[in-house]
Structure formats: C-alpha cells, structure tokens
Amino acid sequence: MNTARSSVTGHFCGGWRIEMKTIKRFLAAFENVLLILGGLALFILMVLVAGDAGGRYFLNAPISGVYEISEFYLMVSIVFLSLAHTQRKRAHVRVEFVLDRLPISVARILEFTYLMSAAIIFALVAYVAAKNGWKNITLNRWTTGVVAIPTGPSWLIVALGTAVFTVRLCVDAIDTLLAPRNGEDDGGGATTHSAIGGDT
Amino acid sequence: QEFTLRVADSFPTTHQYSKNTQDWLDLVEEKTNGRIAFKYFPAEQLAKSADLLDAAQNGLADIVYAPPLYLSDRLPLSTVIALPLIGNITDQQALNDAFNELVLSELNDIEILPLGVRAIRSLVTAPYQVMSRGDKLETVEQLEGIKLRSSGGVQERSVEALGAVPVAIPAPDLYPALQRGTVDGTLFNLPTAAGYKLQEQIKYATDNMNLGLFPALYVINEDVWNTLPEDIQTALVEAAREVIPAVVQADKDRISEFTKGLEDNGGGVYQIEQAQLQQWNSKLSEVRQAWVDSLEKQGKPAQAILDRWSDLATK
Amino acid sequence: MIALIIMLLLVVLIVIGMPIAFSLILCGAVGLYIEAGSGAMLGVLQTTPYRTAASFLLSTVPLFILMAELLARGSVVRDLYRACYLWMGHIRGGLALAAIAASVGFAVLSGSSTAAAAAMSRISMPEMRRYGYSDRFALGVIAIGGTLSIMIPPSLPLILYGVLTETSIGRLFLAGVLPGLLTAGVYVVTIIIQVRRNPDIAPPTERHAWSERWESLPKTWPALALVMLVLGGIYSGAITATEAAAVGATGAMVISIAVGGLRWNGFVEAFRATLGSTSMIFAIVIGAMVFSYFLAITEVPQTLILWVSELPLPNWGILIIIILLYLVLGFFIDQIAIIILTLPLIFPLVMSLGYDPIWFGIIVTKTAEMGLVSPPLGMNVFVACGATNTKVEDGFRGVTPFLFGDALLIILLIVFPGIVTYLPSLM
Ligand code: NA
Ligand code: NA
Numbered sequence: 001m002n003t004a005r006s007s008v009t010g011h012f013c014g015g016w017r018i019e020m021k022t023i024k025r026f027l028a029a030f031e032n033v034l035l036i037l038g039g040l041a042l043f044i045l046m047v048l049v050a051g052d053a054g055g056r057y058f059l060n061a062p063i064s065g066v067y068e069i070s071e072f073y074l075m076v077s078i079v080f081l082s083l084a085h086t087q088r089k090r091a092h093v094r095v096e097f098v099l100d101r102l103p104i105s106v107a108r109i110l111e112f113t114y115l116m117s118a119a120i121i122f123a124l125v126a127y128v129a130a131k132n133g134w135k136n137i138t139l140n141r142w143t144t145g146v147v148a149i150p151t152g153p154s155w156l157i158v159a160l161g162t163a164v165f166t167v168r169l170c171v172d173a174i175d176t177l178l179a180p181r182n183g184e185d186d187g188g189g190a191t192t193h194s195a196i197g198g199d200t
Numbered sequence: 201q202e203f204t205l206r207v208a209d210s211f212p213t214t215h216q217y218s219k220n221t222q223d224w225l226d227l228v229e230e231k232t233n234g235r236i237a238f239k240y241f242p243a244e245q246l247a248k249s250a251d252l253l254d255a256a257q258n259g260l261a262d263i264v265y266a267p268p269l270y271l272s273d274r275l276p277l278s279t280v281i282a283l284p285l286i287g288n289i290t291d292q293q294a295l296n297d298a299f300n301e302l303v304l305s306e307l308n309d310i311e312i313l314p315l316g317v318r319a320i321r322s323l324v325t326a327p328y329q330v331m332s333r334g335d336k337l338e339t340v341e342q343l344e345g346i347k348l349r350s351s352g353g354v355q356e357r358s359v360e361a362l363g364a365v366p367v368a369i370p371a372p373d374l375y376p377a378l379q380r381g382t383v384d385g386t387l388f389n390l391p392t393a394a395g396y397k398l399q400e401q402i403k404y405a406t407d408n409m410n411l412g413l414f415p416a417l418y419v420i421n422e423d424v425w426n427t428l429p430e431d432i433q434t435a436l437v438e439a440a441r442e443v444i445p446a447v448v449q450a451d452k453d454r455i456s457e458f459t460k461g462l463e464d465n466g467g468g469v470y471q472i473e474q475a476q477l478q479q480w481n482s483k484l485s486e487v488r489q490a491w492v493d494s495l496e497k498q499g500k501p502a503q504a505i506l507d508r509w510s511d512l513a514t515k
Numbered sequence: 516m517i518a519l520i521i522m523l524l525l526v527v528l529i530v531i532g533m534p535i536a537f538s539l540i541l542c543g544a545v546g547l548y549i550e551a552g553s554g555a556m557l558g559v560l561q562t563t564p565y566r567t568a569a570s571f572l573l574s575t576v577p578l579f580i581l582m583a584e585l586l587a588r589g590s591v592v593r594d595l596y597r598a599c600y601l602w603m604g605h606i607r608g609g610l611a612l613a614a615i616a617a618s619v620g621f622a623v624l625s626g627s628s629t630a631a632a633a634a635m636s637r638i639s640m641p642e643m644r645r646y647g648y649s650d651r652f653a654l655g656v657i658a659i660g661g662t663l664s665i666m667i668p669p670s671l672p673l674i675l676y677g678v679l680t681e682t683s684i685g686r687l688f689l690a691g692v693l694p695g696l697l698t699a700g701v702y703v704v705t706i707i708i709q710v711r712r713n714p715d716i717a718p719p720t721e722r723h724a725w726s727e728r729w730e731s732l733p734k735t736w737p738a739l740a741l742v743m744l745v746l747g748g749i750y751s752g753a754i755t756a757t758e759a760a761a762v763g764a765t766g767a768m769v770i771s772i773a774v775g776g777l778r779w780n781g782f783v784e785a786f787r788a789t790l791g792s793t794s795m796i797f798a799i800v801i802g803a804m805v806f807s808y809f810l811a812i813t814e815v816p817q818t819l820i821l822w823v824s825e826l827p828l829p830n831w832g833i834l835i836i837i838i839l840l841y842l843v844l845g846f847f848i849d850q851i852a853i854i855i856l857t858l859p860l861i862f863p864l865v866m867s868l869g870y871d872p873i874w875f876g877i878i879v880t881k882t883a884e885m886g887l888v889s890p891p892l893g894m895n896v897f898v899a900c901g902a903t904n905t906k907v908e909d910g911f912r913g914v915t916p917f918l919f920g921d922a923l924l925i926i927l928l929i930v931f932p933g934i935v936t937y938l939p940s941l942m
Contacts (some may be wrong), residue, residue, distance in 0.1 A: 039786040042577055042793075046768075049574065049761030053754040060345050060365055067352055067368040071569040078347045078577050079568035079797040082790035091791050092798060093894070099532030110531060118537040121544055121560070128561035140498055141273040146366070148494060151273045158565050165737035206812075212681065213863065245811035246861060251562035258558025259811070260551055370572050373755055376685030380752030 020174070027167060030089060034081040034164060045070055065147030072143075072154040076197035080161025084168040108176050115173035123166045130159035203236040203428065208246040208255055209265030209418075215395070216454075217323065217416065218242045220447040221265075224321065226437040232432050238263075256317050262424045263320070266417045269353055275417075276495055277311050277502065278303070280509045281324060282354045282412040283491055284484045285477075286461050288511030292326055292448045295413060298512035299324050300441065301416060306508060310501065312322065312417075318425050321418035321440035325389045327410035328355070332385035333378050336404045336470055340479050349374055349386035357487045358411055359387065362480065375401060387411055390469075391454035399461025407469040409477070518813035522676035525806070536795070539802030546809035559808050564801045571757065575626070575674055577793040578760035581863040582762075583625035583664075586741075587634030589775030595620050595738045596638050597732040605722035608710035610646060611656045612703060614639040618660030619699050622667035622761065623742050628887055629792060632661030632895040633810040636902040644716065649716040650905055652709065657903075658895040659702055662884040667695035669699025669745075672854055672883050676876045679858045683873075684757075685749075686939040690873045691880065693934050694924075698884070709916055736769045796851055807859060820864045830868045831929075837861055837880060838925065849896070853876040853886065854879060859903025874935045878928060882894060885921050888914040 048066050056062040086092060099107055133155030142148045211218035225238040247255040252264040253271055268278035269457065281299055289295065290484060303312075303322045312319050330337050330348070337343060343364045350356040350366040359366035369377050377383050378401040390405060392414075418440070425433065462468045472480065489508065497503035521542050528538040547556040567573075586592050599613035599620075606612065614635060621631045636657045643653040665672050668688030677684035710717045745763040750753040754762055771777035777785075823833055840861075845855045858879075865875050887895045887909075896910035928934055 035787065035790060038790050039783075042581060042786060042789060046578060046581065046761050046764045049578070049758055050765040053748075053758040053762055056347065056365060056367060057753045062365060062367065064356075064360075067571050070574055071571050075570060075574055075577075076565065076568050078790065079794055080564075082794040083798065086791050086794045086798075089791060091795050093534050093795060094534040095529055096532055098530055107532075110533075114528075114533040114537060117541050118534070120542050123678055124544075124557065125560050125564055128557050130784060132561055136273070140664065142494075143353070143499070144272040144276055144279060144491065144494065145353050146360060154569070155565060156431075158568075162564070195560075215804065239814070241811060243863075246808055247559075248566050251566050254558050254562045255555075258554045260547075260555035260558050260808070368571075370757065371681075373684055373757060375683050377752070377755055379685075380750060382752040382755055427658075431611055510655065 020171075020178075024171060027084075027164075027171060028088065030164060030167065031084045034161065035085045038078050038081035038190065041074045041081070044158050045074040045078065048074070065149065068143060068145055068147065068149050071153060072149055073157070076154050076157045077161075080158050080165075083161050083165040087165060087168045087172065108179065111176045112173050115169045117175065119169035119173065122162045122169065125163040126159050126166055129155050129162060133159055201234050201237045203432070204239065205236065205262040205420075205424065206239050206241065206260075207263040208241040208252055208261040210242075210244045210249040210252065211265070211269075212243050215242075215360055216391075216447055217265075220323075220450075221418075223443045223446060224439055227443060228293055228432075228435050230440055231435040236428075236435075243303030250432050251353040253317065257315065257418055259421065263418055266317070266319075266419045268415050268417065269351075272353055274315065275311060276498075277500060277505050278307050278415060278417065279354060280491075280502075280505050281415050281513075282357045283506070284328075284354075284411045285481050286310070286410065286488075286506075286510050289410065289513065290327060290408065292324070292451060293445065294515075295324050295327075295513065296322070296444050296448065297441075298509075298515065299413070299415060302346070302373045302505075302509055302512055304437070306505060307435040308383045310505075312419060312420065316422050317419040318422050319417045319419045320425075320436050323416040323444070323447065325414040325416075326391050328387045328389050328408055328412050328414075329406040330385060330411065331393065331398070331402045331405040333381070333401055333403055334384060336467075337385065337406075338470075338472060339476055340483060343371055347382070349377065349383045349388075351387075354412060354487065354491065355387055356488065358484060361483050361487050363483070371396060374398065378402065389414065390458045391451040394454040394458040394461070396456065399458045399465075402462060403465050405458075405462060405469050406472055408471040409480075516685075516774065517546065517549055518810065518815045521549075521809065522815075525809045532535045536798035536802040538800065539806045543802065543805035543807075543809045547812070550809065550812050559805055562807070563804050565920040567801045567804055568797055570818065572674070573797075575669075575757055575760040576671060576796060577789055578764045579626040579669060579671060580629075580792050581785065581789040582760065582764040582767045583621070583627050583631060583634060583644065584788050585764065585771050585777065585782070586624065586775075587637065588619070588781035589771030589777035591741070591767075591771055591775040592617065592621060592634050593638050594731075594734040595671045596635075596642075598728075598735045600642065601723045601728045601731045604720045607714065607719050608706050608717040609720065610643045610648060611652065611706045611710075611717060612637065612720070614643070614656050615660050615663075615702050615706070617700055618663050619667065619696075619867040620738060620742075621693065622664040624738070624767075625664050626669040627792075628661045628664040628758075629894055629898055631664040632658055633902055635660055637900045640899075640903045646720045647718045650903075651909045651913040652716040652895070654899050654903065654905060654910040655915070656702075656706065656916060658888050658893070658914050660911055661899070661919040662887050663699055663702075665696060665887075666691050666698055666877075666880055666884060667889075668692065669763075670880065671848060672880050673850065673876060675854050676879060679854070680862050680872060680876070682876060686873050687876050689938045690737070690877050690935050692938055694881065694928060697934065698881075698921070698924060701924050702917055704799050705917050705920045741766050741770060768938050793842050800852060812858070820860060824864060824867060830870075833868060834865070834870065834929070837865065838878065838929075841879060841882035842885060842889075845882055846889050850883035850886050854883065871932065871936055873939050874928075874932050877935045881921065881925050881928065885918060889918065 014183040048063060052063040133152050136152030136155060139150060142150050209221060222240060225240060229237060246261050249267055251271045253266045255261040256264040268275040269282055272279050303319045308319050329485045340362060342411045343362045346364050347367050348364045349369045350359045352368055356366045367383050375396060459469050492502045492506055525538055527536055544556050544560060547559055596613060596617040599616040600610060603609040603613045618631060618635055621634060625631055639657060639826040640653055668691050670691055673687040673691060674684055677687050744766045745759050748762055749759050826833060887893060890911045896907060896914060900907050900910045
C-alpha cells in the first residue's frame with residue numbers, strides 16, 4: 001500500500017504529551033478489539049457461505065439466513081470495524097506526488113485540513129447511523145424471511161465503526177500539527193502508533 | 201410550470217416499468233396543462249432500491265419507487281400480496297386494481313403515511329410460477345429435495361414449505377446457475393424471467409398458479425403532497441391507474457416470448473391440476489399463517505390485512 | 516455551474532494528496548448540501564455507507580482478497596513458482612517468464628491484483644535478484660503480472676461491472692479467459708524482445724536437470740487442487756460464482772495450514788491485511804457512490820452523455836473517446852473507483868451506440884489493468900516496490916514497455932471483438 005510516509009505526521013510535544021499518550025493508548029487498544037471482531041466476522045462469513053454451498057451440494061441441507069446475516073451483520077462489521085485501524089496504518093490510497101514536493105509546513109497544514117474535513121463528514125455518518133439504528137430498535141423492526149433478523153443493531157455497528165474512525169482522524173490531525181517543525185522525523189506516525197498500540 | 205418534482209426509481213431505462221413511469225409522468229403533465237413538471241432519475245441514479253424510500257423522506261427526491269419486499273422491516277404489511285395461493289387468479293389487470301385499492305386505503309393509513317410518505321401508484325408483476333430446467337413439476341412429491349432459487353423473504357418460506365431446497369442467487373447470476381444445474385429450477389414470474397432470458401435455460405413453467413406477486417409502490421413525500429393543489433393530486437393518482445393497461449399488455453407480450461422459448465426447448469407452459477393444487481395449498485397455508493403470526497406478535501393487524509386482500513383478489 | 520466547480524475541486528483535492536476516499540465523500544456531501552439541502556445530504560450519508568457494505572454480492576471482495584493473502588503466506592504459490600522456474604529458468608529471461616506463468620496460475624485463483632503483486636514480489640523478486648536481473652526489469656514483470664488477476668477470472672472489477680450493469684457475471688468471467696491468456700502472451704513477447712535488445716537485464720541461469728524438473732511437478736498439487744475446487748465447483752454447478760470466493764478462501768486456508776506451512780502468525784497477518792484492503796476499497800466505493808448521487812442530481816451525466824452522443828463522430832469515434840477517458844482517469848484514480856464512478860454514466864451511452872455489454876466490460880477491465888501500473892497512481896507498482904523496498908520510479912520505468920503491449924492489445928480487441936465474445940456465445 002502507498003502509505004503517506006512520515007513526512008507530515010510525527011511526534012507530539014509539550015504539555016499535550018501525557019494526555020495524548022493516554023488517549024492514543026486507549027484508542028489503539030479499542031481499534032485492535034474492533035479489528036479482531038472484524039476478523040471474526042470475516043472468518044464467520046467465509047465458513048457460513050462455504051458451509052451453505054457445501055451443505056446444499058452434499059447434504060441437500062443449506063444453512064438458512066446466510067444471505068441476510070452476511071449482508072446485515074458480517075459485511076457491515078468487516079467494512080466498518082476496520083476503518084480506524086486502516087487509517088492508523090495510513091493505508092487510505094492517495095496521490096503523493098505533489099504532496100511530497102511541497103514544503104513540509106504547507107504539507108502539514110494540508111494534511112491537517114484533509115483529516116479534519118474527513119472527521120467532520122464521518123462524524124455526521126456516525127451520528128445519522130446511530131440515530132437510525134436507535135429508531136429501528138425502538139420501533140422493533142425485523143426482516144420477514146425464514147430467519148427473521150432485527151435491522152437496528154446492524155446500524156449501530158456502522159455508527160460504532162465510523163465514530164472510532166472519526167476519533168482516529170482527529171487524533172491524527174492533532175498529531176500532524178504538533179509534530180516537530182524540523183522536517184524529516186525518524187520513523188514517524190504509523191510506527192509510533194503501532195508501538196503504542198501494541199499492535200496485535 | 202408551478203411545481204417541479206424529482207422522481208427516482210431503480211429500473212434501467214430499458215425496463216418496461218421505467219417506460220411506464222415515463223408514460224405516467226407525461227400523462228400527468230398533459231392532464232395538468234404543464235403546471236407540474238418532473239425530473240426523472242431511473243436506474244438507481246439517486247439511491248439503491250432499498251434506500252429510495254429514505255430519499256423521499258429526506259428530500260433527495262420527491263416521488264420514489266418503494267419495493268415492499270426489499271423494505272420488509274418498514275413495510276411488512278404491504279408484502280401481503282407476496283403470500284402464495286391467494287385468490288388464485290391470473291387476470292393481471294384485476295390484480296393491479298385490487299392491490300391499488302388496498303394500497304390507497306388501508307396500507308396508506310396503517311403503515312405508509314406514518315413513514316411521512318404517501319403511496320400514489322402501485323404495480324404488481326405477473327404471479328410467480330414454478331419453473332424447471334428438466335422435467336415438469338406437477339406434484340408436491342416431485343418437489344421434495346429439489347433445489348429452487350428464491351429471492352428470499354416470503355418466497356424462501358414457500359420453497360421450504362413445499363419441501364424443496366431454497367437457494368439464494370442474485371438475479372444476474374441466475375442464468376448461469378440454471379445452465380450449470382446449481383439449481384433445478386426457480387420461482388419467477390414469466391415476463392421478468394423473459395427479461396433475464398431464462399427461457400434459454402428453462403424447459404417447463406406452470407401458468408395457473410399464484411405463488412405470490414411482487415409489489416411495487418410509488419410514494420410521494422407527504423409535505424410535498426400537501427403543497428400540491430387538489431386537481432394535481434387527483435391527476436397523479438388517476439394517471440397512474442390509466443397507464444396500467446399498457447404495462448399489462450407489455451407483460452403479455454413478454455409471456456408469449458417466454459412461452460415460445462420454452463417450446464423451442466421442447467417444453468412449454470402447463471397447468472397444475474385442481475386436485476394437486478389442494479395439496480400445494482395445504483402445504484403453503486403454513487406460510488400465510490407464519491406471516492400473520494409473526495406480524496401480529498409485533499402488534500400489526502396482519503390477519504385483517506390478509507382477509508381484506510383475499511376479498512379484493514377474489515372479487 | 517456548481518457541478519463544474521465541485522468536480523474541479525475533486526480533481527484538485529486528489530492531485531494535492533487528499534486520500535481519494537475522503538475527497539470523494541467530502542465533495543459529494545458538499546455538493547448534495549448545495550443542490551438538495553441538508554436533509555438530503557444527511558440522508559445520503561446515512562444510507563449510502565450502510566447499503567454499500569451490506570451487499571451479499573460484494574462479499575466476494577473480502578473473500579477473494581483473503582484467499583490470495585492466505586496463499587501468499589504459505590508455500591503453495593512458492594512451489595508453483597519454483598516449478599515454473601525449474602522448467603524455464605535456463606532460457607534467457609526465464610525467471611521473468613516463470614513469474615508471468617506463476618502470475619497466470621495465481622490469477623486463476625484470485626481476483627485481486629494487489630494481492631497477486633504482493634505475493635509474486637515476495638516470491639520471485641529474491642530469485643531474480645540472486646541471478647543478477649535488473650531491479651527495474653524485475654519490478655516491471657511483477658507489477659504487470661499482477662494485473663492478469665483482474666482479467667483472468669475470477670476478477671473483482673468484472674464482478675463490480677456485472678453488478679452495476681446487471682450483466683451476467685458468469686458470462687463476463689468466461690469472456691475474460693481469452694483476452695487474459697492473450698495478455699499473458701503479449702507480456703511474454705515483451706519480455707523476449709526486451710531481453711534480446713538488452714541482454715544485461717537478465718543474465719542466463721544454469722540449466723536444471725530433468726529429474727529435478729519432474730520432481731518439482733508433484734509439489735504443485737495443492738495449487739492445482741485449489742484451481743479444481745474453485746473452477747470445478749463453479750463450472751460443475753455445485754456452487755455459484757458468488758459462493759466461489761468463500762469456498763476458495765476456505766480451501767486456501769485448509770490447504771495452506773495442512774501442507775502449505777501456514778502458521779498462526781501468517782494466518783493472523785492474512786486476516787489483518789484483508790481487513791485493511793477491504794476497508795480501504797469500501798471507503799473509496801462509498802465515497803464514489805456519494806459523489807455519483809451528487810452528480811446525478813445535477814444532471815451532469817445526462818447532459819454529458821447527450822453531448823458526447825451528439826458529437827459529429829461515427830460510433831467508433833465516440834468509443835475511442837470513451838476509452839481514452841478511461842485511460843486518463845486511470846492515471847489518477849483507483850480502478851475500482853473509476854468503474855463505479857463512471858459506469859452509470861458511460862454504460863447507457865455505450866449501449867446506445869450498439870456495443871456488446873460483455874465486450875465493453877472486458878475493454879473497461881483492460882483499461883483498469885493499465886491503470887494499475889500507470890503513473891502517478893499505480894497500485895501494483897506501489898505494492899511491488901513496497902514489498903521489495905525499491906524506488907517507485909524504477910517500477911514505473913520497468914512497466915512502460917508492457918504498457919505499450921497492452922495498448923496494442925486493446926486495439927486488437929476493438930478490431931476483433933470476437934476474441935471476447937466467442938466463449939460467452941457458446942453458453
Ligand atoms: Na483472476
Ligand atoms: Na494509474
């Protein structure tokens with residue numbers, strides 16, 4: 001993946017150090033938990049769909065509700081629970097050609113703007129997803145298939161994933177501004193985060 | 201003009217429902233002497249099928265296509281017409297009229313208006329039939345253990361109740377699945393099946409059953425509706441009814457096309473005998489009962505709606 | 516006017532380095548706010564991310580990536596490469612030819628070119644370096660070989676194309692077979708020409724004994740078993756194309772653990788990498804959907820289609836303009852995003868010109884292959900260079916000769932559409 005190399009992210013400094021450190025440690029730990037849940041969803045998706053096909057072919061006994069569970073719960077978990085972790089690894093694709101040739105201070109201001117505007121948008125996504133999830137739960141909405149499935153909680157998965165992603169974007173944005181002014185740093189953003197997060 | 205409304209649905213511009221929608225909108229403009237105009241966005245340009253209802257609620261569009269079967273969590277009662285073997289009739293115009301009556305009265309009052317939208321137009325597909333790539337399927341015993349594609353929801357329950365194995369396959373992949381024998385057959389309606397060219401892979405299809413209908417609603421944002429003068433409101437609803445015969449005729453043409461395809465394969469359409477139909481019905485009654493039970497448990501007047509629909513559909 | 520400003524803003528943001536997913540969703544949301552109000556904007560932000568992810572058809576995306584990641588971390592693909600290398604290594608440029616052959620094998624199993632490039636660079640780069648191949652040449656071969664994964668079925672872009680245009684995915688896959696093999700052939704010819712003209716880039720290696728060659732073949736059985744499982748499963752009718760991804764991933768996991776030396780760490784890494792790629796791809800897809808809803812409401816697509824279709828050009832002239840548009844977009848934008856962003860606009864237009872939907876799907880995929888390795892945004896080059904710790908510029912120089920080959924092939928497919936449509940027509 002083409003990750004934004006460390007040029008625009010880096011260390012934090014001054015009085016912020018302690019608080020930021022704590023926030024980051026909690027955030028990274030939380031992201032790791034979400035990532036594990038996402039991985040679990042991926043594993044279940046693989047086993048369920050393959051099991052459904054195999055059961056149908058060999059035993060004439062497919063698994064009911066695979067389609068709906070895959071859509072409403074597994075796919076939603078796979079995509080949204082890993083968003084924040086992907087940002088921590090700076091793995092969202094971008095064109096770096098121009099950014100790399102700008103003075104580091106300009107690049108940092110740009111990076112800060114990118115991250116904060118994305119944070120605003122994804123905060124909105126989290127808010128409306130949570131609102132709708134809550135509404136579906138209070139109105140007790142279920143699908144009407146062989147296996148009935150409540151739709152509300154799956155919206156809350158989206159809300160959770162995008163909310164954590166929003167926090168990650170804000171933390172990275174602050175990080176970018178607080179990075180030392182003397183240009184190239186030694187390992188930078190992604191590595192610093194990984195070290196703090198324990199990364200497992 | 202005084203009003204310009206955005207109309208959105210999910211049908212490709214080549215689909216007959218899309219053409220029929222264009223006819224409807226043209227007719228409304230004509231009836232109102234151009235006091236209202238429409239911007240029409242077909243083919244999921246503004247939202248996916250399952251999100252179109254939201255688009256009407258939040259103002260992205262004014263009038264949208266709302267398919268109850270994809271919105272069964274929000275429009276559960278409107279899926280009543282997808283239940284099997286009710287009023288076993290094959291007159292599509294009559295079915296359309298009956299559903300339109302149910303929609304504009306009970307369904308609007310009970311579950312559509314509370315969502316902030318109002319149904320003003322409804323369509324139903326031709327009744328779903330059993331289709332097979334091999335032998336004729338005439339008795340319930342023959343259905344035991346064979347694999348039939350269903351599009352989920354109530355249909356999946358029907359397949360299971362009949363003793364067959366339901367297989368969920370997205371519509372675009374149905375053709376190769378039939379070709380390779382991933383499924384032995386499918387529940388489908390004849391005209392739509394012709395749209396996917398399934399007659400190339402199907403040999404036999406029933407034509408006297410009603411294994412459910414696919415309902416289509418067009419709903420308008422209620423606030424927008426209330427800004428419209430009464431004569432425009434009336435024009436919208438009336439024009440919607442007046443273009444139905446055209447879509448019914450188009451369906452008939454496709455049914456002939458489909459039937460001819462089956463005959464080219466050495467097969468054709470056939471009828472299930474009355475005595476057999478009784479047996480199918482006794483198996484399928486549990487599907488209707490399960491639908492009623494699960495919705496009544498949520499406090500919804502499912503039995504009343506089912507009874508009303510039975511009345512209307514057999515009238 | 517607003518549409519034009521927002522589109523310009525999108526291009527500028529992407530060029531000055533805002534992550535593509537963020538640029539798309541930001542511009543789309545701002546545009547919707549201006550055009551349709553805050554209710555509509557919030558509505559789209561509510562439904563689009565959810566609905567895009569909650570798709571059974573798109574479940575093939577993470578599953579095919581997982582399959583490739585699992586294979587790349589065990590010895591299955593390495594054994595396949597070793598067999599190709601023992602049989603062809605002694606020919607001048609033989610290691611490069613072996614890399615292309617192994618890429619074809621990988622492409623049959625996987626629909627993700629990123630995973631293919633990652634796997635092949637880990638496996639074949641050390642060998643090519645050991646025998647003194649030039650880095651530039653080796654990187655070019657690896658990056659371009661990875662693109663085969665999206666033409667030879669299964670293929671992620673073809674799945675997306677099928678979903679968006681309601682074209683049969685089964686037929687699209689079949690249509691990709693001949694162009695895919697032809698593409699591999701063109702790469703082989705390109706390698707041979709380069710080695711002839713400049714022998715220094717690929718010094719000869721020793722000839723391997725026949726006994727050694729034959730002994731390498733049995734070791735490829737896990738890879739062949741997987742191919743049988745997936746392709747046999749699909750074509751015998753046991754499983755659907757959508758299910759093939761899950762069956763393939765399960766098979767890859769079982770085989771890699773049982774005989775491919777996959778350990779717990781590799782297993783965890785495969786899942787982690789898959790989640791990363793998946794959320795990255797879906798973020799772009801979601802952004803592209805939001806942006807396309809904004810575009811639709813401004814009626815730009817309709818206007819553009821009308822404008823292009825009324826150009827005083829023959830049908831093929833308009834088609835050429837469209838293909839050039841895809842190639843130019845491919846310089847800057849992710850291939851998946853291009854397909855989703857443009858198809859709702861372009862597909863109806865191309866259909867109105869009377870071209871075959873399956874054939875156009877293959878043409879779009881061909882341009883996507885080129886986009887994967889063309890600068891400045893060439894995912895495969897980034898992946899290959901990232902995995903081998905080499906300079907991106909070298910990678911881009913290395914693939915340039917292959918890009919010319921690809922361009923010739925597109926012309927061939929336009930002149931002889933039967934290459935694409937023959938196999939699906941047998942269905
Ligand atoms: Na492939
Ligand atoms: Na490119």
